[in-house]
Structure formats: C-alpha cells, structure tokens
Amino acid sequence: MYPKLSFTNDESDVLPSLHVLSRVTFKQHNNCDHNALTTILTMPKTAYELEREANIARNRALLEQLELKEAVAALGMPSKTKPQKNKNTAKPVQPAKRVKREVADTPRRQSARLRLTAVDPNETPYKKRKREQEQEALRRKQEQERLEEEERSREAKKPRHQELDLMTLTDEDHLTSGIREVFEAVTHEAHPRRAASSDAFVFDSDKKEDTEVTALRERLQNLKVVARAKVTENRVYCAAYHPEKTKDLIFFGDKHGQLGIWDARAPPNESEDDEDEDAAATKEGGKYWRLQMHWPATSKSSLSCIKFDPTNSHSLYTSSYDCTIRTLSLGSGISRELFSTDNILISSIDLTPSGNEMWISDASGGVTHLDLRQDKSKARSYQLSADKIGSVSVNQVNSSFILTASNSRVLKIWDVRKLAGMKGKAGALDFDLEAVESLIASPAGKSCVRAEWPHNKSVSSAYWDPRGRGVVSTSYDDTIRLWDVSPKSLARDAPFPNFKPFSRIRHNCQTGKWLTILRAQWSLNPDVYPHFTIGDMDHSLDIFTCKGDLLVKLADKTRITAAQAVTCSHPSVVERAASGNASGRCVLWAPADEEEEEAD
Template identity: 65%
Template structure:
C-alpha cells in the first residue's frame, strides 16, 4: 500500500468515526470504548471441591528464641584514654555484670526452649488445651461434652454364641443380604477438616442420638466432631455464604492434648472409657497416655515411659486395667487402681508390637500384631505368673517405672512347663502385621498386613475354654487388599464394629478412595465412595457402637467424613 493510499484510508476511517459519533449523539448515547464481554455458562466441574473451613485458626509455634550472642569486642565500650583508674575499674565491673546478665538470660531462654519441646505431664484444663482456637468455643465444647455424661454408656459385648449358624442355615444369608442393602445406601452426609494434620486414630461415642466422633492427628491434636450439630454458615471474603455442598458440616473443636505439637506426639490410639464413656483415653508417640474427663474438662496423665514409643492401648469392659503395646516389642499391663510403679512390662517380640487387642468376653486373651510378621494370641493369666525378681535400688522400678521382663526372660518362661500355654496361637505373615483385633463376641480376629492381605480367624467356645494351646491357628479366609500406604498415609487397619447387636463386620480404607465394609466371613458388604466429594484415601475408619448404619473416616489432611443414610 502506497503512502497516498494509506492517507486516503485514514481520512475515510476518521470520517466514518465522526459520522458514527453524530448518530450516537442524536440518539443520546455515548460511544463505547471497551467491548462488552459475553458471559458464557461454565460447564459443571467434575472434580471434587475441597471443604471450605469455617475456622481459620492455625497452630502457632511458640518456641522461645534465645537472645543473639554478641562478641566481647563489640560489647566493650570505647575507653576514654584519660579516664582515671577508679573510673576504669567501675567500667570493667559494669561490663562484667552486663556479660553475666546476658549469659543468664541466654541460658534461661535455652532452657525454656528445651522445656517447650518436652511432653507435658501436669493436669491440663480446656483453656490450655484449646489455646489455638477462640476462647468463645469453650462454652459450646463444655455443653457438648456434658450432654453425653447425663447417661452411662458402658461398653457392650455380644454373647459368645451370637450369630453362629449352621452351614445350611439360610438365616445367615438373609442377614448378610439385609446388611448389604443398608450399607450400600450410605452416603456422605457431613464432612469437615476436624484436625490440622493427618488423622492417625478415631473412636465413635456410643450415644445413640448423636454422631460424636474423636480423631487423633499426627501432631498430638484431638479433634472432637459433633458431625450433625447445626453449624454457623461460613461466609467468604465477599460476604457470600458458601454453597452447602462445600461448607463444613457439624461443629468441631481441636484440643492440643499431647505436646510438643510435632510428629513426636502423634496420637496412636483413641479409646473411650468402657465403664461409662464419660472420658476418652489417648496414647501418643510422646510416650504418654492421657485421659480427658468430659465432666471436669481436665486432661490428666495416666501413664508415661521414658523411652518406649506407645503404639496402641486397649481396655477390658470393666475398665480397671489397660494393656499397652510399644515400639520396643513390649506389652505393659497397667492396673488403673494401683500406682504406676506396679505396672509390668513384658518384651514379647524383638521388633515393634503395632497393636494389642483385649478379648471382650475373655479378657485374659490378648492378640498382638508385630513387625516380626507374627500374629500371636496370649493368655495374660499365665503371662503374669512370671516371677518378679527382687529389684536393686538403681532399677527402673524404683524410678516409678514398671517391672521389666526382657525377651530372653519371656522366651525362657514360654519354654518352661509353667509357660507352655502362655502363647495360645501364632501365625506368621509374609510381611509386617499392621494390626489385629478381636470382634465384639471375642470369637473372630481380623488382621491387616503389608503383604496386601486381610486375614480372618474364628475360634469356637470349646477352643477358647481350653487351658492349652489352640489346635489350629490357620486363618479360614484371606482377602486381597492393597495396604501399600507408603510414607504419607496412615497405615490401613481393619476395625470391627463395636455394636454387639448386629452381625459382625469391619470397615477398612481403600487406596481407591473408598470405604470398604466386610462381614466376619469375608463377604464384601459395601464399597462406599463419592468421586465428586472425596479425592483422598480414607485411611482411618470407625463405626457407631449403637447405630448400625453409621461409619466415619478420616484422611491425611485432617478431613473427616460421616457416612449415613441421606435425609435422616
């Protein structure tokens, strides 16, 4: 295009613009300078939306900082060359006092920093436990906890012969079919980010009219979730109320029960008091066990050890005793009515014992799962018959620690005539055994293992009533199940329903983001999932002790799910 053509084009373009302005002026309109965008309706997202937390409080790191050290050369004041000897002496004394003061302050700050990293052994009340949240939350928490103390909820056990059928009995098939229909109707009815870190353990309160669930996390935090409680509507930064599908359900409170708030305080087990469910026990990697009373709101230490990381705890229905497993391969028997110094520690494995479970109908039977690949059933009556040696004055027992029986002592006792039946059964897995638990009848055992198998055992009453080694310890059922959780997920553990009124079944997380429910015979009753709302592994599970159609699960980010029939 030539210069003359370009100038003609520009002249014509300016003329057209002028005409358009005149037309718009006649119509009393301004010429638009910015094109109006056309709104297009966005396609619905198929990806699960994260829960919008209603609470923005974050755990604060309150480790004291030691004062910065300064060299002696910089601390010294510039000396006056004409100062008198008396002034020089006074100046040097002042510098020495300042140096000592700074050194004392530094040592005090370092000691406070060390103290802040140690476990807390004193009694703790709610204002201390809930310090990371608004103090206005304390009255609502007290009201929720006190509400479940109006009645007693003792741990119920099933009859030993409950749900035992003949092979040709059609009644069992009908019960399983009915359970399948019930469980397959369960949906996500509530979800919330109950704890700030990975869920490690959970327990469901037996109060039948509530869904009160306790979750322990990786950093020693106990989350208490009233999953069906009315929650305040959360508004975003623009003041708009969040859509109901994305809003958190129920109300929750976070209590820093174990300290420090690091992975050294992961809550390995949460257990409700089997006598009345008016308190909750928590064990943690900080080597302590604590009890939180719902009536007083006080958390007190039940037990502590110096060097044994506590992996799990369990209590018989009478609530007078506690069995504790640890990473040193030990079992500790603690009578809650006696001094802690009366406890006994038995090393029953040369590797970590990951879980211990007390038989609810025969409390002298314990089942343990170990990294040594062995599942073992113990007779605690015979285990406690090991003779206590007189302890020297320097022993751990005199330092408020339990009597110790090392692995060699236990093995020697098992090989003796007295200890012949102390270990009733043993089964070697192909890899480490993650967990093993008794059902509510005290007849069935389920184990999970890193060899990607769930195994089931069933013992009849005649076998359990014998005073000898069980004739067979071979599992009657093996179910293939991916248990390769890796480093960032909590280990999958099959958990029996504690409800004695229903056919025995257990829940376990699935690496495909579902919650699986199996019967005590190994039948898959349901595989619960919601691709629109769940995109994480539901590693930790539990179920309601009184209501059949209730289950809860938690994942690695602290988000928890309540599964129940929709519309209830």
Template identity: 60%
Template sequence: MKYSELEREANIARNREILAQLELDMPIVPPPVKRKEAPNTRAKPVQPSKKAKRETATPIAPTRQSARLRKTVADPNETPAQKRKREHEEEQQRKKQEEELLEAEEKAREAKRPRHQDLDLPVLLQEMDVDELSTLRATFEAISQQDYSRRVAGDEAFVFDDDTKEDAMISELKDKLMRLKVVSRAKVTQDRVYSAAYHPESTKDLIFFGDKHGQLGIWDARAATDEIADEDGDVTGVDDREGGRYWRLQGHWPATSKSSISSIKFDPLNAHKVFTSAYDCTIRDLSFETGTSREIYSTEDVLISSIDLPPNGHEMWISDALGGLTHKDLREEKSRARWYQVSEQKVGSVSVNPTNPHYLVTASNSRALRIWDTRRLQNVAVQSVPSSSDHTGDKSFEYENSIVEKYISSPKGKAAVRAEWRHNKSVSSAYWDPRGRSIVSTSYDDTIRLWEYHDSILQRNSVFPSSRPFAQIRHNCQTGKWLTILRAQWTPNPDTYPHFTIGNMEHSLDIYSCKGDLLARLSDRQRITAVQAVTCSHPSIVERAASGNASGRCILWALPGE
C-alpha cells in the same frame, strides 16, 4: 552473508508483487479455536471454617555476642574510679545477658519436652475463643448426663445352625450398609489422621480423631453450622461447606510428629472419659465431667503403639515399639506397671478379648500374630522397661526378650501362647470382635485374614488345636510413607452381625462381614479424592461410619435425610 534492513524490506515488497500478479492471496491463519472446558464434576475440597494455625514456635533465645563487642568504648581521660565503675557495670551486664540466655534456652528445651502436668480446656484449646470453649463445655456436660457402659455380645451371638437364617441376616445388613452416603465433611484435624473412635452417644454423631502432631479433634458431625462467606462475599456452596462443628485439643506435646496419637479408647465403664496414647511416650485421659486431661502412664522414650481396656475398665494393656506389653492397673499409681518383652520387634497393636479378658491378641513387625493367656504371664518375673536408646542389639536387650521366650517354651509356660500364625510380612493390626470369637488381621503382605474360635476351644487350658485362618482376602495395604497404615476395625455394635471397616487405596470405604463377605464398597468420586485410611463405626447405630485421610479431612457416612 548478512542482509541489510533495506534489502530485507525490498525482498518482502518484491514477493508481494509476485503474489499479486499470480492473483494469490496471502495465507490467512484462522483464529485459534477455543476449546470448551469440560464441566468440573468434582466438588472442591471442603473449606475449613477455622483459619487459626497451630502455634509451634519456641522462645527465641538472645543472640550470643562476643566479649569485644559487649565492651563499651573507654574514655581515654577516665579516672581509675570511673574505670572500675565501668568494668563493674560491664560485668553485671554480661552476667544478666548470660542468665537471660540460659533461661531462654531452658524455655526452648522445655517447649520440646512432653507435658506431664494436668491440662485444662483453655490450655488444650490454645487459640479457641470464649464461644468455642463454652460450646465444648456444653457438649461435654450434655454427654455426661447419660450412662454409656460398654456392651459386649455373647460368644455365641450370631451363630446359626441354619445357613439360610445367616444368609438372610447378611443380606439385610448388606442392604443397609450399601445405602450409606457422605452426609458431612470437615477438616477436623490440622494434620494426618492416625486414629479414630466413635462416641456411643446416640442423639448426635460425636467422633474423635487423633492426628500426627498430637492433636485430638472432636467432631460433632451433625451440629448446625453458620453460613460462611468467602473473600468476595459469596456464601460457600453446600458441597464445599464444612459440616458440623469441631474442636482441636492439643493434649500431647510437642506439636510435632513425635507426638502422633496412636490410639483412642473410651472408658468402658462409662464413656465420660477418653484415653489417648501417643508417640510422646505418654497416655492421657480427658474427663468430660471436669474438662481436665491428666497423664496416667509414661515411659522415658519408648513409643506407645496401642492400648486396649477390658470391659471392667480397671485395667489397661499397652503395646510399644520395643516389642513390649505392659499391664497397668488404673487404680494404682502410674509408676506401678508390669512390662513383658514378648517380641524382638515392635508390637503394633494389642486387643483384649471382651468376653474372655485374659486372652490378648498381638500383632508384631516380627510377622507373628499371637494369642496370649495373661493368666500364664503372671508367672513371669517383672521386667523393667528399657529406653529405646538401649535397643542396640546388644546381649542385655536380647536377654530381656529371652525371659518370656524361655518361659513359653518350658512345660509351665507352654500354654501362655495359645495360638500363633506367621504372616508373610509385618502384621500391622489384629483385633477381637465384640463377641470375643473372631479375629481380623491386616498385613503388609496385602492380605486380610480371619480366624474364628468356638467357645469350647476358648475354655480349654491348652494350646488351641489350630492356628490357621479360615479366610484370606486380598487387599492392597501398601500405604507408603505418607498414608496412615490401613487397619481393619470391627464395628463395636454388639446388636448387629459382626462386620469390620477398612480403607481402600482406591478412595473407598470397604465393609466386610466376619465371614469375609464384601458387604459394601462406599465411595463418592466427586467429593472424595483421597484414601480414607482411618475408619470407625458407631457402637449402637448400624448405619453410621466415619473415616479420615492424610490431610485431616474427615467423612461421616450415614443415610441421607436422617
């Protein structure tokens, strides 16, 4: 039953009268209590000082048009000569449009192909202004004035007969590392950090980061910065301000995930040059003296996963996604290289022993960690690098892998693989320490493993007596799709007790000794809210470490006030 508006108002008035007679007041609804918001103790994400975005647009091709629409309206009274002239002009216009279309399409295709030519700083820096370019040139010039030859530790360095001395050294190192704090932050790259390397210059903190889209970020983390005002004219707070100065160089192309920088290495003879490998199937070197980036190696379409160089600086070992190892002599033409199919699946990393450069350690998706004697690999017939499109599981590709497998199972090649250890899941990385004595591996089975080989074993010409790791550390390595794979990285400093850094899924930076002892777990809950997936350390200063995350934001860890 529906009530009219008059009846509804009458009922309201009658109810009020009844309440008044009972001397009852209408219920009073108290005003809502405003809750005090808890103070935000977290610092805002570091605010980038550079607003320029990477230009990835490709040339726009002219729109195709049907022949009917291209025709002009014919004059019904035109003469035969006028008709021929009109048709000739239409044909010329059609040809011109077709040529423009083909030219634009070719430019668009070219923009998506890797660049193989030499690139100078103005091309690499893209949108940077003149001041930024001159500052980078000055930085390169300053570090080119000194020599930075790579130093390695002796294979018997930090080997103690007395455990008391070793414990004291570990305790001293632990005290130093536990005091490291966040001293600088910046969004060094525009996309996810994939790789990092710390330049050996000791008067400044110069750190190189490679990102998902082929960009090399160079961060002078302690450089003086200008105060920057926000939209309201307020100066950005110290905690929110970017620290240092950085430059972004687009060396690998195209600027997409097809060009992720997988590895960064400095020239071991003199760190006036940096090598970068990327998924665009190229390896480039950037000279600080000339400011020129040049291609030193390329494949047709095989992704390069890792590179490493022995201390002599004349050679390079390259791992790839087809399970191959390539040996490149840098003094020869880039087309001259020896390729070996050493695994049925991707080789994710290769590491050269610094004191015995003929030993390599490889980590593969086949779950195997292997130590190779490259002197024995020289007896294997040279193989050609297949393209990734050939990897269809057919017999021809299997035969490429069987060449090395048959050789290492023969009496002549038995000692080519000195040691092998099968992990429970894929091995994401394995590296030699600066002494060439210890190996650390990370795996998707959530375990960090450590090996140690005495010099007497390394000098043998036979298979190592044991391949079992001496220590295993539980560590969450389930990074998923959106984080860079966690890799344990040795500090390259030969003057300190060997230790390595690795990111932690709880947003900390973990540091372990070569014996597996946890030396420090660095974190800052107020200023770090992301996984520090990529890490590196200074080659000569103990109290220096750097890390980067999936947004391109990077951290410098050091002693405050230094």
C-alpha cells in the same frame, strides 16, 4: 521502508508461511523488496508443511481432550472449542476462617548497644570505671537471660506430665465454652459398652445367615457423605466414635499429638450468605475443636490410639509417641497422665471389659499390663517379640486372652494368666524376651501361646470382634485374613488344635510413607451381624462381614479426593461411619436428611 508485518489473533493462517520465511536469512530479508517478500508469503505449502499442520491439529485435539490448557497454548494454535468445566471434579473441604485473638501491645525489646550510653571523651577515671562495671553487669544479665531462655526451650520440647485443663489444651479461651457445652450434653448417661455373646449370630442354616446379611447390606447402602471438615491440622492416625445416640461426636488423633473433636451434625456458625457455588461445595459441616493432648506438637507426639472407658464413656484414653498415656475426663475437662515409658514409643492400648486393666504395646516388642487401680510403678512388662508390636487386642468376652500383631510377621494369641504367674529376680516386674521364651518352653508355659499364624510380611493390625470369637488381621502382604475361634478352644488349657484363617481377602495395603497404615476396625454394635470397616487406596470406605463378604463400598468421587485411611463406626447406630485422611480432613457417612433427599 517496507511495511511492518502484522498478525491477527488467528495465527494458524500464517504459521506455515512463517516456516518458509525462516529459511530466508535476516540479511536476505533486509535486501529483498516488497514484491519478493509477498512472493515468499504466497508460495504454495509444501508436503512437509501440510503434514506439520496436521500433526499440530491432532496434538491440539488430544491436549484439549486431556484438558491441558497450557500445553494447547504452547502449540501456538487456538482452541476450536471452549473447554467445559467438569462439574464432577472433587474439591477438598476448606477450613472455616478463625478469628485471630488480639495480642496486647508490649514494649519492643531494645538492643544492648542502644541501652549503653555513648562514651564521653572527657569522662573521669571514676566515671569510666563505673561505666565499665555497668557494662559488665549488663553482659552477665544478658548471658543469664540467654541461658534461661535455652532452658525454657528445652523444657518446652519435653512431654508434659502434669494435669492440664481445657484452657491449656486449647490455648484459645473463646473455644472452651463451646466444647464444655458439648461435653455436658454427652455426660448425662454413662453409656457403658454392651457385652456381646460368643454365640451371637451363629446360625444352624445358611438361609438365616443370608437373611441377616441382606438386611444389614440394605441398611448400609443408604450411607452417603453428609458432612466434611478439616478436623485436625495434620495427618489422622486414629479415631473413636462416642456412643451417644443423639450426636455424631467423633474423636480424631493426628500426627502432632492433637486431638480433634468433631460434632459432625451440629449447626454451623452463622456466617454471611455466599452465592459462590465453589465456596458452598467446599464449606465445612458441623463444629470441631482441637486439643493439644500430647507435647511437643511435632511428629514425636503422634497419637497412636484412642479408647473410651468401656464402663463409662465420660473418660477418654490416648496413647502417644511421646511415650505417655493420658486420660481426659469429659466431665471436668481435666487431662492427666496415667503411664509413661523411657524413650519407648507406645503403639497401641486396649482395656478389659471391667475398665480396670489396660494392655499396652510398644515399638520395642513389649506389652505392659497396667492395673488402673494401682500406682503405675506396679505395671508388669513382658518382652513378647524381638520386633515392634503394632497392636494389642483384649478379648471382650474372656479377658484372659490377648492378641498381638508384630513386625516379626506373626500373629499370636496369648493366655495372660501364664504371664501373670512369672516371678522376676528380687521382685522385678520387667521380663525380657529370654525369660518369656523360657516360660514358653517349660511345661508350665506350654499353653501360654494358644495359637499363632505367620504372615508373608509384617502384621500391621489384628483385633478380636465383640463376640470374642472372630479375629481379623491386616498385613503388608496385601491380605485381610479372618479366623473363627470356637469358645471350646478357649476353654481348654492347651494350644488350639487348628488355627487357620478361613478367609483371605486381597486388599491393597501399600500405604507408603505419607499415609496412615490401613487397619480393619470391628463395629462394636452387638445388635447387628458382625462387620468391620477398612479404608481403600481407591478413596473408598469398605465394609465387610465377619465371613469376608463385601457389604458395601462407600465412595463419592465428587467430594472425596484422598484415601480414607482411618475408619470407625458408631457403637450403637448401624447407619453411621466416619473416616479421615492424611491432610486431617474427615468425613461422616450417614443416610441423607429428608430435606437433602428432596433437593436431590
């Protein structure tokens, strides 16, 4: 027997020789003696083998540089240097472990076969007849139970139209006490939305304007990631920031009709100290609660919009793809339905400054005017486009003008006083596209459409600023456009003489199928220079002025790994912004605490 070959951990010394050995057939290897085998293994390396070793070394160095450990191991050669752990690699925040509720033991369901008694071979005709009757009664009962279960399953998939309390919305009794405490803390004051003047921050000289912009930029540059949490279970679709100054209370709506309420700066629940650095880096900040506002909990109930009552922030309005609009009272914790449609998806809502009227846009190209003081049956519906209207915005200084953005690639400003004068046949309150176009073509409706601007692709959103004179739109043509509408143009009963965007900003809006559409959201704070926030595909949150100048680009590659598609800002505190991504993880941007700054 020849001695068995053994290899050390460093196989790089024998790989070239093994290549030579491979040229010897198995038969030859068995017939050769020990000296012959030794001669083969000690043969000088050929040029081919030397070149092969050099290629392996180069590939190993390249793969180690790219940190592809598995590929390096596949080469069969050890790494010369131990790869260093990248401390700057971002890690997503992990949700805290929830304590599962104890489920009471219930008797297990027994099959019909086991419930039936065995047939007695000696049973009398009377007992046989009785047994067959019992079996027939049991089958009828089972069939009835099956039909009832199917009916309950169908009903469970339908939208809920009744009033719902917090216990029903959360489905977890132990969480309702915490959310009630938060609601009580923010309902001591009404927090009405403060009005902005149409002439606010309109300067005679560029120097004064530059001073305001510089001061705002300096305040926003201090923002950093101060809290993260997985607030919702699915993709974030919309967000709204509560105006309470002493709290950072942010409401997020997700893809499955869930409303996530995040008290971002609240002290976290007490837990055991964890010395693991990775666990500390992915720990959640603040506290959050999840309410199932719309039903069923599927993509058919995606929350499309969240709005606070402009006169009293104790009420919250949500619209959903389940074709309903609900309001949640923070004081009572009761959610009730305000409006519903027949299989028409609701895409956006907005309220007038008085809080008494609501405008609703839908996926069929219509808008609906709903007076909240009247029954929903008196709502008036207008077909303003042949394609989906993705957003509707009410001018907060002059509520007679609304702004619509649609998939027909056109942005339009409407004078709703003309629409209100329309009269339908037999008192009908629904007006189709033909009726609206007839109004626009008539002398009485020439100023119904005050202005319009065609985009190269679908207009994903368009909003009035708090002053009622600035307009920002986002489009799939990767452009943000800005307009300035003078109050004189709104005062005249005629179409605008000129409606052309004064600024165009190139911005990647190609979110694709799995990311929420990027929308530019104005800050509702009337005390500072007008500005808006918008997410960026490079995982940052961008803040622009109303003139299109970039104020700050907020990013943190060590803590953020996804596009911040949904954004909002505090209506009273300048140094506050929030964002959410496609996995339900949300971020609070604010100045660092003094303790954190000292630690840094």
